[in-house]
Amino acid sequence: MDTFKLKVFRYDPTKDTEPYYKTYELPVEKGMTVLAALFRAKEEQDPTISFRYNCRAAICGSCAMRINGHATLACKVQITHLLDKYQTNTITVEPIGNVKTLKDLIYDMDWLVDKLKRVKPWFIPKEPPPPDGTEYRQDPYDHHRIDFASDCILCASCMSDCNALKANKNYLGPMVHSKAYRFIADTRDGEKKERFEAVLDDFNLEWCVRCMECTTRCPKEVQPYENIIRLRIMAAEAGYKTPGEIHAEIFEQDIYNRGLLNEMLLPMRQEGILGAIKRAPFGIKMMLKGKVNYADFFGGHKIKRLEEVQKIYEVAKQKEKEVKIRIPQIMGVIYEDKRKTRKRPNYAETGGNE
Known part of the structure; x- marks a missing residue:
């Protein structure tokens, strides 16, 4: 296959009454990502195509979009892989789901920020800084409980494919719950009560329908669905009658x-x-x-x-x-951080029991 078709969602509120799709034919190049294909179409065929990007290295999360129906990072997936996976000559790109489109592939992010504010996604120490001027210390195992959740880049891919959020726009969603878990599970943080109240308000943790689309679509292995389950267990252990x-x-x-x-x-x-x-x-x-x-x-x-x-x-x-059940690795879900020399215990083998 020498060329492929890039089918792009188009919508300009200043002149369009309804969204539409426009197709661009591009050469198939080894290593070309979907983001690179969008740049090629924009530079050579249609300068009016609008989309977000920044790092182009799967770090910033700006280029999240639906590609052939599923949310992912446009800078991470390659054209040749997609053509082979879907056995097609057409790649369709759209804004992520559950959002308000502003223009083409650019969507309104205010709703995400408003939801995030409710769980205060920043570190609030429970103790004064160490007197020797060093950083806040933490046991390696305690850090293992939150390191995967800390990898969230706020790309909203999990929010895009969340069925519960589609049914209830007031639902906080998997990304927000993962951020809440990251700080509630942090042994150094001092605002657990307020964050618990935020995620438990209006039956938020109960809205999850367990489809696991959020975990499936997450490009950083943050385990959003599992974090929701962990929050439920932690809330119960903290005495909340959910x-x-x-x-x-x-x-x-x-x-x-x-x-x-x-x-x-x-x-x-x-x-x-x-x-x-x-x-x-x-x-x-x-x-x-x-x-x-x-x-x-x-x-x-x-x-x-x-x-x-x-x-x-x-x-x-x-x-x-x-028997002590350890909540960080419930359901046999394993996350091995290859950057660390000391691996986390394999709870799939031990059943999570000590």
Whole structure:
């Protein structure tokens, strides 16, 4: 293939009523990135194409855009790789998702800044600076808990493909939650309470739908989805009664008392009578589809051999005092920083237990 087609999203609010796409034919060159292709099209065919860029080294995050439907950094991906991956001769570039387009591939960043301000994404020390004038010290393991989250370059690729943010524009989003985690998990920081309140406000941590698109699209391996889960665990350990924590407690009680989850009474037990009324239409649909066991309205039945389940539960509760679950590497997710000589323990092998 000697040439390829670069299909660019175009929109100028000063003269266009609707966005459109314009295609430019360019030569295929070894090592050419999507950003380099945009420059080639701009310099040789259409000087009106508008896009953001800065470092051209996958550090600043300015050139994030959707390329063939998925958010990434235009300076990081190469044309030949994309043509081979998608088995096509066309590369389509658009602004990232969940944003307001200002012009062509340039989008409004004010909404991102406003969301970030709510979690104060900067270091606020809990102690005065060391008297000897050195930097704030931290144990290497404590730093391992935050080093991957510190790699976030605010490119918003994770925000682009976040399904929860598409449904609820007030949702803080994975990038903001990752920044909150980076400082809440920092042993040197002193504003954990205020940041916890920000991420827990308006059920923010509960809006995540676990699609993992944010982690899949992150060009810096920041693990946005995993950071949301870590924040949930840390909030529970800090004593915050989140909806997720309440849900887990009800689930635990049901399994111990009857061996089954009582889904019909769950909304009322978790959210009260108003919550049950709000979810009534959905409950009625479940009834009409035969998905409801009417006995659950009266407490439901117990499974056979419930005493065995209870015995397992009691042993597990006893072991809970002996086993320490370390939250930085839950779910077997491993992040090895190749820049460090001392590798982080492989929690996929140990199960995260000490």
